[in-house]
Amino acid sequence: MSDSLLIGIVGKPSSGKSTFLNAVTDAKAKTGAYPFTTIKPNQGITFWRTDCACKKFDCTRNCSPKYGKCVDGIRFIPVKIMDVAGLIPGASKGAGLGNRFLDDLRKAHVFMHVIDASGTTNEKGEECAGYDPSNDIKWLEQEIHDWIFNNLWSKWTTITRSHTAKKRTVVETLSAQLGGYGCKRTFIQQLCDNLNLTETSRLSANNTSEFKTSIEAWDEELVHLFVSKFLQHRFPIIYVLNKIDLKSSPKNIEKIFGDYDPERIVLSSALSECFLKKMTKQGYIEYKEGSDDFIINEEKLSGDQKSEKYKQVLNDIRDFVLFRYNTTGVYDAVSRAVQLHDPLKVYPFKSHVQTSVASAKNNPDTKLFEECYLVKKGTTVREFSQSIYDDDVEGDQKSRFMFAESSDGRKMADGEVLTESNNVLRIVLTK
Incomplete structure (x- = not known):
C-alpha cells in the first residue's frame, strides 16, 4: 500500500467531516450534531479509482493487487485519509484547542475542506439559519495561514x-x-x-x-x-460542499461557484453515501459505491413500518441527490484531492516485465501488477527504489538497489526520472 499520500479533512464542527470519513472508509468515527464530536484524529483508508497499467499491457485478467483491487482495468489504490477535530475562528491562537488540531494536520499532503453548504450551522458549528458558508472558506484558510x-x-x-x-x-x-x-x-x-x-x-x-x-x-x-506561497504548494485545498440535499444549499452552492475556482469544488452528500452503504450491507439494496442509482430488494424491504421509512429515505436520496447530481460526490472528492496532489503511479516488478506479461497471456494464474506506489513527480529510479526498500540490510552494507530495467528490457540510469512512459519497471536488488 502507498504511504506517500495523506488527505487531511478540515472544517468547522458539525460540517459533516466525520460522516464524510465514514462514507469513504470503513472507519467508525463518532458523529453528532454538536460541536467537537471529534477530539482525537480519526484515520481510515479510502480508494482512488484510476486506470491501471494492466490496460496498457492488455492483461487485465491477470492483475492481482496486494492492496486494493482492480476491476476491468480500473485500479482502486489505497490512500490514507484523516479527520481532525473541527476548527473555529481563533484556532491559530488556541481557540477550541485549535493549535492542537492544526498540529494534527502537519503530515497531510492535501486538505479537503468539508463545508456545510446548507448554511444551517454557524462558524462555530452551532445550529442557525441563513448562515453564509462562503465565510468558512475565508476564515479557515486565514487560520491555517496564521x-x-x-x-x-x-x-x-x-x-x-x-x-x-x-x-x-x-x-x-x-x-x-x-x-x-x-x-x-x-x-x-x-x-x-x-x-x-x-x-x-x-x-x-x-x-x-x-x-x-x-x-x-x-x-x-x-x-x-x-x-501564502508555501501554503499553495505544501497544503493545496479542495472544497467539498456537503449536505447538498438540504433545501437551503443550492443558492449557497451557486454563490461559492461564482467566487472560487470550480476545479477546486466538489458537491457531496456524505450522509446519503453512509445510508446507502448501510442498506447495501444489510441486503436491502444493490448499490455500487459512488454510482448514480441503486436497486431496491422489494422482497426484503417490505411489509413493516421500518421498511416504509427506509424506502422514503432511499427515494429522497434518489430524487434530491442521485438524480440531481448523478452521485453522492464523496468519491469524486477523493479523486479530486489525489489529482490535486498530482502523484505518479509506479508499478515495480521483481521479475522481467516482458517475460511476466508474455507468461500471463498464456497462463491465467500468473499474477501481475501486485504493487502500485504513488510517488511525487520528478522522482528518480534510485530515489523510488530507496523509498520502498531498506537502504541498510546489515552493518556497513550500503544499498540493496543494484539497477532497474524498463518494461522493454532497457537498463535504466539511476538518475532517470520516472514518468507515465517508464513507470512499469523491474527493480534488481543485491542479495
Missing part, C-alpha cells in the same frame, strides 16, 4: 540573526524552520527555485511586492507573502 505565520514571525528576529551568524543559505534557514510541517529540504529547494528565491536574485510577487535578496530584510508583509 498558524504557520505566527510560528515564524514570533521568532523571526532569532531566525535572521542565526541566518547571518552561521552564514546559512535561504534554503538551509527555511528548511530548519519549515521541516516540522512534513516537508523535506528537497521540497524547500524546489519551492525556492520556483519562486526564484536565491541569495542573488529578486522575485516579483503580484507585481506589487518583492522578496528581498536576503531574508534579514524581510518585513512582516513579506513573511506573510512567503507563507
Whole structure:
C-alpha cells in the first residue's frame, strides 16, 4: 500500500467531516450534531479509482493487487485519509484547542475542506439559519495561514540573526524552520527555485511586492507573502460542499461557484453515501459505491413500518441527490484531492516485465501488477527504489538497489526520472 499520500479533512464542527470519513472508509468515527464530536484524529483508508497499467499491457485478467483491487482495468489504490477535530475562528491562537488540531494536520499532503453548504450551522458549528458558508472558506484558510505565520514571525528576529551568524543559505534557514510541517529540504529547494528565491536574485510577487535578496530584510508583509506561497504548494485545498440535499444549499452552492475556482469544488452528500452503504450491507439494496442509482430488494424491504421509512429515505436520496447530481460526490472528492496532489503511479516488478506479461497471456494464474506506489513527480529510479526498500540490510552494507530495467528490457540510469512512459519497471536488488 502507498504511504506517500495523506488527505487531511478540515472544517468547522458539525460540517459533516466525520460522516464524510465514514462514507469513504470503513472507519467508525463518532458523529453528532454538536460541536467537537471529534477530539482525537480519526484515520481510515479510502480508494482512488484510476486506470491501471494492466490496460496498457492488455492483461487485465491477470492483475492481482496486494492492496486494493482492480476491476476491468480500473485500479482502486489505497490512500490514507484523516479527520481532525473541527476548527473555529481563533484556532491559530488556541481557540477550541485549535493549535492542537492544526498540529494534527502537519503530515497531510492535501486538505479537503468539508463545508456545510446548507448554511444551517454557524462558524462555530452551532445550529442557525441563513448562515453564509462562503465565510468558512475565508476564515479557515486565514487560520491555517496564521498558524504557520505566527510560528515564524514570533521568532523571526532569532531566525535572521542565526541566518547571518552561521552564514546559512535561504534554503538551509527555511528548511530548519519549515521541516516540522512534513516537508523535506528537497521540497524547500524546489519551492525556492520556483519562486526564484536565491541569495542573488529578486522575485516579483503580484507585481506589487518583492522578496528581498536576503531574508534579514524581510518585513512582516513579506513573511506573510512567503507563507501564502508555501501554503499553495505544501497544503493545496479542495472544497467539498456537503449536505447538498438540504433545501437551503443550492443558492449557497451557486454563490461559492461564482467566487472560487470550480476545479477546486466538489458537491457531496456524505450522509446519503453512509445510508446507502448501510442498506447495501444489510441486503436491502444493490448499490455500487459512488454510482448514480441503486436497486431496491422489494422482497426484503417490505411489509413493516421500518421498511416504509427506509424506502422514503432511499427515494429522497434518489430524487434530491442521485438524480440531481448523478452521485453522492464523496468519491469524486477523493479523486479530486489525489489529482490535486498530482502523484505518479509506479508499478515495480521483481521479475522481467516482458517475460511476466508474455507468461500471463498464456497462463491465467500468473499474477501481475501486485504493487502500485504513488510517488511525487520528478522522482528518480534510485530515489523510488530507496523509498520502498531498506537502504541498510546489515552493518556497513550500503544499498540493496543494484539497477532497474524498463518494461522493454532497457537498463535504466539511476538518475532517470520516472514518468507515465517508464513507470512499469523491474527493480534488481543485491542479495
